[in-house]
Amino acid sequence: MREIIKSNANKTIKFIKSLQMKKYRDEQDKFIIEGEKLMDEALRYMVPISMVMISQSFAESSKHDEYSVILRERKIPMYYSEDSIFKGVCETHTPKGIIAVVEKPEYDFDNIISKDKLSIILLHELRDPGNVGTIIRTADACGMDAVLISKESTDIYNGKTIRATMGSLFHIPVIQGLDTLETIVKLKKRKTVIIGADPHNGINCTELPHYRKWAVIVGNESRGINNEINDVLDIKASIPMPGSAESLNAGIAASILMYEFSVRNQCL
Missing domain, CATH: 3.30.1330.30 (Ribosomal protein L30/S12)
Structure with missing residues (x-):
């Protein structure tokens, strides 16, 4: 009994x-x-x-x-x-x-970024659990190598975040608590192209060349990417929007960029 x-x-x-x-x-x-x-x-x-x-x-x-x-x-x-x-x-x-x-799982950061072909999404100060969970789920769907999350972002083990991942948290390496600048420096040493999401001042994301190793950075929901991070970007990418909206939700924007770059780089 x-x-x-x-x-x-x-x-x-x-x-x-x-x-x-x-x-x-x-x-x-x-x-x-x-x-x-x-x-x-x-x-x-x-x-x-x-x-x-x-x-x-x-x-x-x-x-x-x-x-x-x-x-x-x-x-x-x-x-x-x-x-x-x-x-x-x-x-x-x-x-x-x-x-x-x-x-909680453990992942080897250096081993992940040492791959010959690499696709990364780096979240800088994202605070909304639903956005973070959605991005993890999309990164999984797009076949990304990892999701990296800054120490100022929401905790990925928050219940809302976990539910928003719909199980993708178990499919893809997710590493949180990182210093964004230090992470960018390490990625650049591994010859990774650093692409910043910019709603207004970037190159049309559909026109960017193919890269074997790339990382997209998505900034805070209201402030975006700060000047300190902007200064170390290799490229800024924007999503063309023919409608009247000024910008997209951070989770949606990250998802579009991941899908665009992942599909276009599969031939490499």
């Missing part, structure tokens, strides 16, 4: 709740995923899972039976709680019945 957690004072409940805060995610090197979609992706890509929390109602589903077989095979602890207790540890308004505590 399963033991059902019935109190918010339970240490497992408290631990999972603590991971809603960046401070504790950083201390533990762990984060939370919610729902079947993210759970499926984590299991498919063999992401290290520390534990799983399941609601009492979800435990009656066929999907639970499917998960429990895999989780037992991988020796991943499963905990069960009353639905009301489970709802309290969820960040979504409509809990999906399953939560996993996942270990």
Whole structure:
């Protein structure tokens, strides 16, 4: 018979709740995923899972039976709680019945940028979790080598960001907490062309030449790329807009640029 957690004072409940805060995610090197979609992706890509929390109602589903077989095979602890207790540890308004505590991945930055052919998106001071998650998802779809994120940007392990990635966080290297200028210097040493997204003063992105190694930088949602970063760019690229809008949402602009450069450079 399963033991059902019935109190918010339970240490497992408290631990999972603590991971809603960046401070504790950083201390533990762990984060939370919610729902079947993210759970499926984590299991498919063999992401290290520390534990799983399941609601009492979800435990009656066929999907639970499917998960429990895999989780037992991988020796991943499963905990069960009353639905009301489970709802309290969820960040979504409509809990999906399953939560996993996942270990943060580690990536070798120098190994990534040493590739002979390289495509990178570098996010400088992006604060909106939805934008960052969308960009990670698009980078995955475009076959980018990595997403690099400055230390002033939103935490990629924020629940909103994770949900916006739709599982792409498990498919592509994402490295955060970087100093933008230092990162650019390292990329340039590896002969990477640095392209800055500029809504008004850049070269039409459809007219740029092909590059074997390139990195697109997208700046803050309201301020864009600052002068210090602008001074070290190799090229500025703009998206042609025949309509009346002055600019695009940062997530949309980054997605268009990644797609444009990725498709045009596939022949190299």
